[in-house]
Amino acid sequence: MDIILGLVGIFVVLLLAYFMSNNKSEINLKGILIMIALQFVIAWLMLSTNVGRFVLERIAAGFNKLIEFGSIGVDFILGGVARGEGGHVFFFDVLLLIIFFSAILSVLTYMRILPTIIKYIGGFLSKVTGLPRVESFNAVNSIFFGQSEALVAIKSQFHYLNRNRLYIVSASAMGSVSASIVGAYMQMIPPEYVLVALPLNMFSALIIASIVAPVNVSKEDDKVDVKNVTQSRSIFEALANGALDGGKIALIVATMLVAFIAALELVNWIIQLIFVGVTLEQILGYVLAPLAFLMGIAPDELVRAGGIMGTKIVTNEFVAMLEFQSIIPDMSEKTVGIVSVFLTSFANFSSIGIIAGTVQAIDSEKAASVSKFGMKLLIGATLASILSATVVGVFL
Structure with a gap:
């Protein structure tokens, strides 16, 4: 029954994307079916086989080791700073x-390791699905880099991108997460679901975007150039630049959390002046409960899970993860997995401004297009998160 419900949920998500499509006759049905099949294979391997679980555990152990190394650096600069009750700040x-993870990514980019991996995986993905190379490259790139960095990496191809192609690359950037932040996520929610979400989100973003904004690209307009992926002139400069970028990200996230968490408390205070005992999370929970049910979440957990999902959309994934972290012990394993995968993406209102600002810096004319389809972009990226989470729910 759970499997049937999951398949119905996937069908509903694809149907909603179909209704949003601006060119239904050009939808690449073959490529979409191939990507859905690949999602099922990946989810099955990672969640339902001993080999897959072993690989997940090893990868998680590798990230945990990197977290240990990063913690040593953090402890060094903090010295004897008191942590307070619980010892956790x-x-x-x-x-x-994030600083350490960003530095590692920068070094791997300077050494041309990441660009080469991304280029060939993207090329393979393009060949298998029939999607354009630029869009495939950008989707893979979005697993490793943040929204802005992923778009900047294809700036030399921007003049090839029409409105639909611009939608797809923007959706991939919003629907994925940066590897530099993965370590932070793994400190808040189960690491295995964060890792499962990375490849699934890549496919989900492409699937939904390819339905909403299908493209047909000639070979002349489908080129990928990864020669100028870094400005660093040595491995030490790459390490320093990555650390500085990571520091900026950490401060930006911290600043946004202060604003969003405080704003959330303000909104809840206003709501409770009118409706005693009611919170924004509860309202969002009831609104998203039907979708949460189709995703496979148990009836008695729908409102709380829907509230966390809604919080992520209106604020950001960090705020939602902090809320979710406190109730994970009270949730079933299936709900924890589904919600965790849903939260592991940049699909929220603030991302519209980030992507529009990045495109503005690259090509001011195309920035106007992003601003116009900003809401459609958020809805598409949210549907992508729902698709990934629903696929995971089938195997839990």
Whole structure:
């Protein structure tokens, strides 16, 4: 019954994307079916086989080791700073780790390791699905880099991108997450679901975007150039630049959390002046409960899970993960997995501004297009998160 419900949920998500499509006759049905099949294979391997679970455990162990190394650096600069009750400070123990992960990514980029991997995986994905190379490259790139960095990496191809192609690359950037932040996520929610979400989100973003904004690209307009992926002139400069970028990300996230969490408390205070005992999370929970049910969440957990999902959309994934972290012990394993995968993406209102600002810096004319389809972009990216989470729910 759970499997049937999951398949119905996937069908509903695809149907909603179909209704949003601006060119239904050009939808690449073959490529979409191939990507859905690949999602099922990946989810099955990672969640239902001993080999897959072993690989997940090893990868998680590798990330945990990197977290240990990063923690040593954090502890060095903090010295004997008192941590208070529980010994845990979110900014120190989670956000500052982004600096180390960003530095590692920068070094791997300078050494041309990541660009080569991304180029060939993207090329394979393009060949198998029939999707354009630029869109495939960008989708893979979005697993490793943030929204802005992923778009900047294809700036030399921007003049090839029409409105639909621009929608797809923007959706991939919003529907995925940066590897530099993965370590922070793994400190808040189960690591295995964060890792499962990475490849699934890549496919989900492409699937939904390819339905909403299908493209047909000639070979002349489908080129990928990864020669100028870094400005660093040595491995030490790459390490330093990556650390500085990570520091900026950590401060940006911290600043946004202060604003969003405070704003959420303000909204809840206003709501409770009118409706005693009611919160924004509860309202969002009831609104998203039907979708949560189709995703496979148990009836008695629908409102709480829907509230967390809604919080992520209106604020950001960090705020939602902090809320979710406190109730994970009270949730079933299936709900924890589904919600965790849903939260592991950049699909929220603030991302519209980030993507529009990045495109503005690259090509001011195309920035106007992003602003116009900003809401459609958020809906598409949210549907992509729902699709990934629903696929995971089938195997839990």
